[in-house]
Amino acid sequence: MSTDRPAARRRYAARMPLEERREELLDAALRVLARDGYGQLTISAIAAEAGVTRPVVYDAYGGIDPLLHALLDRTQERATAAALALIPAGGTPVDLDRWLLEAADGLLRAVEADPETWRPVLVLTDGAPPAVRERIESTLVLLRGFVADVLRTNLDPETDLDVEVVAHSLVALVQEFARLLLAKPDEYPKERLLAAYAGMLALRRRT
Template sequence: MPSDRPAARRPYAARMPLEERREELLDAALRVLVRDGYGRLTISAIAAEAGVTRPVVYDAYGGIDPLLHALLDRTRQRALDATLALIPTGGVRIELDRWMLEAADGLLRAAQSDPETWRPVLGLIDGAPPVVRERTEGTLALVRGFVADVLRTNLDPGTELDVEVVAHSLVALVQEFARLLLTRPDEYPKERLLAAYAGILALRRRP
């Protein structure tokens, strides 16, 4: 062999302005996250997934923490937008039973149509570090607040209920349904879950 080739230089990845690169890195990071969990969400893995070398990631985000922060922000915003679209605000009066069903339906649809966003949000990704729990909890608190408002506005005046705990319960319940839908869709398709939910709600009227 005449030339012991000097470690074959890696072909350059397509160049990209910083902002665009940042978005692409977030996309790559989300793929890694959903596929492998937080435990394997490393700078190395993200760079490999995006087809670039690690310094590119450092130039774009400075480290895993800012990157994760940005990823959580983007994901949170998407999920929150979809969720708040289902909740009437500003003291609008609605029919509670009907709304609870429609909102559940809407949320299950959202989760089903964009699982990459919702799996992390629903806590279905393994290895979540504390920062994830904190941020998720903050978002959930917001949603629970809106749900509680809806309840206060629309519950029969006579009803004595701990609205905050009930809001907690409703949100937890719908979340659990969404988890079932995403993890065992064959066993628990949307129709089954909604029918069961309707059955539970109906107990309130048929003594």
């Protein structure tokens, strides 16, 4: 959309539909988080990062709390969608070993594809407001529930395993892998992590 007053337009930042503006501001907030941590996440910092004025941020979100909640909503939706994509529908039986590998692969691929979304959730939680921690914990509860369901559906009924603790263990393991991938991608690329994980699973067959 052309205009004959480019200077005036720049002063108010490029016009943008509200939804698009909000996405852009959330992306800017993620960049601020990744670079400076939760303690520095202010309206001013987000506005500067997005190259807009503070009122543009206030028009889109009304303040830092609604913006943070919107960011949490988006991150939780993405994390849940990535997890749900790996969960077999309604108790469909799967080859458990194969699923354990594919699920880990899928989650690490999601982390690798979108590190800025995952870093503030998995690595940069220091100084995070309680709302962030609560949201992370509730997403983990959801994820563990999915994993426990898959285990219940697919474990040999004679296998007397505490699926709840095993689900905790598996989620903690994938979290640790994701943290390694985010913190030291050169030392711990996804392929290395998955090969080690496959090796651990394969030990069962070899011993």
